[in-house]
Amino acid sequence: ETGVTQSPTHLIKTRGQQVTLRCSSQSGHNTVSWYQQALGQGPQFIFQYYREEENGRGNFPPRFSGLQFPNYSSELNVNALELDDSALYLCASSLRTASTGELFFGEGSRLTVL
Amino acid sequence: RKEVEQDPGPFNVPEGATVAFNCTYSNSASQSFFWYRQDCRKEPKLLMSVYSSGNEDGRFTAQLNRASQYISLLIRDSKLSDSATYLCAVRGNRDDKIIFGKGTRLHILP
Numbered sequence: 001e002t003g004v005t006q007s008p009t010h011l012i013k014t015r016g017q018q019v020t021l022r023c024s025s026q027s028g029h030n031t032v033s034w035y036q037q038a039l040g041q042g043p044q045f046i047f048q049y050y051r052e053e054e055n056g057r058g059n060f061p062p063r064f065s066g067l068q069f070p071n072y073s074s075e076l077n078v079n080a081l082e083l084d085d086s087a088l089y090l091c092a093s094s095l096r097t098a099s100t101g102e103l104f105f106g107e108g109s110r111l112t113v114l
Numbered sequence: 115r116k117e118v119e120q121d122p123g124p125f126n127v128p129e130g131a132t133v134a135f136n137c138t139y140s141n142s143a144s145q146s147f148f149w150y151r152q153d154c155r156k157e158p159k160l161l162m163s164v165y166s167s168g169n170e171d172g173r174f175t176a177q178l179n180r181a182s183q184y185i186s187l188l189i190r191d192s193k194l195s196d197s198a199t200y201l202c203a204v205r206g207n208r209d210d211k212i213i214f215g216k217g218t219r220l221h222i223l224p
Contacts, residue, residue, distance in 0.1 A: 006215065008154055010143075031209065042214040043158065056211045090157060102148060103212055105157040 006106035023091030120215035137202030
């Protein structure tokens with residue numbers, strides 16, 4: 001196990017609603033990255049947080065936002081949900097000072113938007 | 115050109131055979147390279163990092179070709195349990211994001 005935990009594991013929302021997904025990093029890791037993975041696709045980078053600040057963002061609209069807390073846990077918020085937001089949302093933690101900075105993933109939160 | 119490209123497969127390979135995947139990347143300044151394995155409806159798990167000199171872990175061998183901007187994964191003596199999707203991942207520099215390919219699906223046939 002990676003030690004990265006995510007909640008909730010599954011959730012169903014309707015269009016226009018808002019959702020908050022949560023992630024606890026592996027102990028000792030200071031960086032959190034969020035990815036969206038649609039069925040049959042690779043993980044798409046949403047953003048990364050380091051020391052509570054956003055440190056890189058992928059091609060996602062502003063209605064995708066996040067937070068990192070002093071204990072390095074993190075939240076992903078999505079406003080005004082659209083049908084295409086249905087996906088597996090993956091949180092990954094890493095250690096910035098590590099030589100290669102491998103990502104270690106949680107089990108993901110599977111979001112269905114109806 | 116996409117940042118990281120992989121042949122999606124599927125590769126249908128008999129048990130015991132050797133199979134190889136390639137992955138190309140567009141950013142010549144990329145510094146770190148990885149192969150992840152993802153089982154159906156599960157999270158990606160790190161299979162191995164890829165080092166400049168190439169590296170081996172049991173039946174798995176990874177190679178990096180910076181001149182041609184590709185990395186490869188070789189699986190020898192394939193097992194039924196190797197059936198999964200293999201994701202190639204690339205990082206620009208230590209602080210940069212890690213970009214994934216779409217993955218290559220592998221089916222090992224009994």
